[in-house]
Amino acid sequence: MANTFPKEAQLVIVGAGGIVGTFLAYHLVQQGWTNVVGIDTSSIPTNIGSTAHASDFCYSTGGDKFTIFTTRYSQQFFERMGRYLKKGGMEVARVGDDERMDELKRKVGIGKAFGTNVSIISPKEAKEKFPLLDENSIQGAMWDPDAGLVTPRSQQAAAEIVEAATATGAYHPYPNTPAIDIEVDNGRVRGVHTSRGFIESPYVVITSGIWGPMVGKMAGINIPLVPVEHPLLFFGPLDTLTGTGEEMVYPLFRDQSNSAYVRDTGDPKTTEGGWLEFGYYEQYDPRVVLPENIRKSGEGLFSPSMNELLMEQVASAYELGCETVPLLGELPWNDRHSFNGLLSFTPDGNQVLGETEIRGLWLGEAVWVKDGPGVGHVLAQWMTHGHPEHDPHAVDYKRFYPFQTELDFVRNRSWETAKKVYGIVHPREPYTEGRNIFQSPFYASEVELGGYFMEAAGWERAHGYAANEHLLEKFRDRIPHREHEWDARHFWEVSNAEHLEMSERVGMINLSHFAIFDIEGPDALALLDYLSVANVNVADGRAVYTNFLTENAGIHSDLTIMRLGPDRFRVVTGGADGNRDYLWIRNWRDDMGFNAVINDRTHELITIGLWGPEARTVLEQFVPEPEDVSNESFPFGTARHINIAGIPAWAIRLSYVGEFGWEIYVHYDEGAALWKALLDAGVTPVGIETYANSRRLEKAFRLQGTDLETEYNLIEAGLARPRLKSADFVGRACYADIRGREDQPAYLSTMTVDTSFDSNGIRRFIVGQWPILDPDTKEVLIDTADRRSYNTSAAWGPSVNEQILMGYLPKEFARVGQQLLIEYFGEHFPITVRGVGAHGLFDPDNLRVRTPGTVTRNRMVVNPTRVREPQSGDT
Secondary structure (H helix, E strand, O other), X not given: OOOOOOOEOOEEXXXXXXXXXXXXXXXXXXXXXXXXXEEOOOOOOOOOOHHHHOOOEEOOOOOXXXXXXXXXXXXXXXXXXXXXXXXXXEEEEEOOOHHHHHHHHHHXXXXXXXXOOOEEEOHHHHXXXXXXXXXXXXXXXXXXXXXXXEOOOHHHHHHHHHHHHHHOOOEEEEOOOOEEEEEEEOOEEEEEEEOOEEEEOOOEEEOOHHHHHHHHHHHXXXXXXXEEEEEEEEEOOOHHHOOOOOOOOOOEEEEHHHOEEEEEXXXXXXXXXXXXXXXXXXXXXXXXXXXXXXXXXXXXXOOOOEEOOOHXXXXXXXXXXXXXXXXXHOOOEOOOOOEEEEEEEOOOOOOEEEEOOOEOEEEEEOOOHHHHHHHHHHHHHHHHHOOOOOOOOOOEHHHOOHHHHOHHHHHHHHHHHHHOOOOOXXXXXXXXXXXXXXXXXXXXXXXXXOEXXXXXXXEEEEEEEHHHOOHHHHHHHHOOOOOOHHHHOOOOOHHHXXXXXXXXXXXXXXXXXXXXXXXXXXXXXXXXXXXXXOOOOOOOOEEEEEEEEOOOOOEEEEEEEEEEEOOEEEEEEOHHHHHHHHHHHHHHHHHHOOOOEEEEOOOOEEEEEEEXXXXXXXXXXXXXXXXXXXXXXXXXXXXXXXXXXXXXXXXXXXXXXXXXEEEEEEEHHHHHHHHHHHHHOOOEEEOHHHHHHHHHHHOOOOOEOOOEOOOOOOXXXXXXXXXXOOOOOOOHHHHHHHHOOOOOOEEEEEEEEOOOEOOXXXXXXXXXXXXXXXXXXXXXXXXXXXXXXXEEEEEEEOOOOEEEEEEEEEOOOOOOXXXXXXXXXXXXXXXXXXXXXXXXXXXXOOOOOOOOOOOOOOOOOOOHHHOOOOOOOOO
C-alpha cells in the first residue's frame, strides 16, 4: 500500500472494500489500467458491508442470460483461485405444490438456454445428496452440480485479489478513508474529496453497496436501490459436522416455496463452523431500511449492516422449514449469533451497472457475492473498450428514467421485488407498485372501454379492451383457447380478436409510451448520420428506419428518424429504451463536439397508430381534402403536418403492424379529442399486444433488447442494408469487416410450432424464453461464437394460424424447412424454420402497408413437409 496519499488517479473506486470494488480493481489492472485508487470507509476488504456477513454461496440458477453469465464466470474464477467448494445445491418442490414443480422445470429450461447444468432429480436422489431432508415432504427437486461456497469467506478471496492487484503497482487501496464529496463540473466528474485530501480523476466508480445512494447524492444523482433486511438464524451445535474438516459438509438447500434456504457452516474447527444456517426472505412485508438510517460503526450488533432479529419475525417460516428439514426443530436456536443482514434491492431486482448521466461517474451496485468477479470483469471491459462482451441493457443504470430513481418509486418497487426474490414470477407479470405514473390523455376513455392495463416506462398501456370481447365470437375459429393457466396468465384473448379486426377493417393503438426527441442545430444532421447505419441525409418529410451500433458493431438501438427541416430531426424510439437512447445521443454529441440541441418531447406529444385497410377511408373524413392522404400526396415513408378533425398533427406513413396507415403525433392536450373523433367514426381500439407481440411476430419485426442485442450484428439479425454507406458512423469499420465474411455464425430465424400438445393432451403456448434443441442429439444448439440458441420472442399469430417463434440459429441450422425442437417445461415440441432473416409469414412482400385494401395470403405453406422458399412469381 502506498504511503503518500495520491493527488490524482486514472480512476477512483469509492467503496473498494466490497466484493465488487475488489474484483473491479483486479480486472481493471488486467485490462491495462495503471493508476487505480480504491478508498473505503472501513477496511479493504470491508468489515462492515454486506460482503462481511454474506452467506457466500453461489447458485447458477439466475433468471436471465446476463446474470447466469456473471454467476458462472464468478464460480469459475473462485475455483481457479482455490477458493470454491463445489458441493452442489438443490431447490425443492413440496408435495402438493405443483406450481413450484413446474417452476423448477422452467428453471431447467432457462438453464439450458443460457448455460447452466441444472436438472430435475427425484425425492430419493435429493435425500441421497442432502441427508437432512425429509424426502416424503417433497415431490421433486432441481439439482445444480455447480453450486457451492466461497471458502473460507468471500472476504478472504477479496483480500487475495486486492493483494494481487496491489502487487502490480497499478492499484493503490486506502482503507479507513471515506469519501466526503464527489466533484462534478459541467456534467463531468472531476475527482473525489476524501478525509485525507482531494484525488483528481476523470473516472469514479461507486461500489458502496447499501450505502451507494448516499454516495451518489454527493455527485447529485439518485442510485435506485434500498437496503432490505434478510433474516439469518443459526441452530446447533450440529455434532455430525465435527471431524469432517470441511467448510461445508452438505449441499446447499433451498425451499423457495417457504422463501428459505438451509446450509451447514462446516466443521466447528473451520471459519464459522458447527451450525445449521436458516436464511429467509420475507414474502409479505420486507423490512426496508433507508441508507441514511443504517447504524454507525460501533452501534447495534457486530456491524452496521447487521440488525437485531426476533424469532417472531420468522416463526411461521421456521415451522414450515422444520417440515422439510426436521433437524431444524431439534437443534437449539443460537439467538446471539442470529441477525438481520442488510442486502441491496432495486426496482426491477437487477444489478445497477454502467455510466450515469454524469460523464465518468460509473456504478457497480446491487451485486451479490455470487456475481462479484463476473461484474468486475464486465465493468472493466465496459470502461476500457466502451462495451462489454455481453449485452448489459438489463443491468444498465441508464435503463431507469429520472422518475424511476426517485425515492418513493425506488422504495415501493424494491419492496415489491424483495417480496418476490424466491417467488414464482411470470415473464409477463406486471408490477403492482409504481403504477399510474403516466397516462394517455384519453386514459379515462380506455378505462371506460375496459382496458386490461400493463405498464412500460411508467405509462399505463392497455393490452386489450373488454368492450371488444364481442369480437371473440366473430373470430373464435382463429383464436385458440389457452387451457393451461400459465400460458393464459396475463394474456387476454380479446387482443387477438382486435388484431384480426384491425387487419380486416381498421384499428387504433395507443402509442403514448414512445420516447420522442427533436434534435436541431447546425450539426443535427452530422450527429445523427454519424450514429446511424442508414443514411439520414434525406429530403424534408422523409422517415428513415435505422440502428445505432456500438463500436464493435453490436446493435445498440432500433429507431425511426424523421427529417423535419434542413437542421431539424425527430427521433422516435421505444419507451423502454428512451433514456438509454437519449443519453447515447447526448454523449456522442458532446464527445464529438457537434452543435445540436436535444429537446425531449415525450410528454408533450402523444402518438396514435391508425392502421388497417380502411385507415385512409377514415382519415379522409377528417382532413380538409381527401387527396391530402392519397398515395400520391402521402406516399409510404413520408411524414408531414396535416389537420385531422381540426387538430394540428404530424403524421408518418409507417407501420410496425404490417397494415396500411399512419402514426399520428399530436400535442398531449389534443390527444383526447383525436381519440374521440376516431372512436366516434367506428375505429376499433386495439391493445398494445397486437403491436408489441402478435403482429410483430407475424411480420418478423425485431424488438430491441429481445431480438436485437449488442451480442449480435445486423447481418445476423437480417437488418443489413444492401450497401454500406460511404459516410463514417459509429461501428462502421468493424461492421465493414463483418459484411466481408462469407457467412455469419448465426442468423435470426422465424419458426413455427408444429405440434404443441403436451403429454397430458393439453395444447401449450410458449411463454418466455426456452432452449432450441437439435432433434437428433436433444442438445442445445450452439454457434461458433459460443452463443446458445433460444427463442427470443414468441406469440400466437392469428392471421396465419400459427404459433410463431424467433431466435438465432447456428448457420448450419438456419435454413427454411429445418426441423428442430423447443423445450417447454421439460417437454419437447417439434418446430420448423419458416424464414431466415427479415422474412415475415404474413404478407412477406409488404403489399398491404403500401396499398389500402390489398388482400394477401400467407405465402409460406403451413404443412412443414411442403415448406419452400418464396418464389419471384408469388403474390
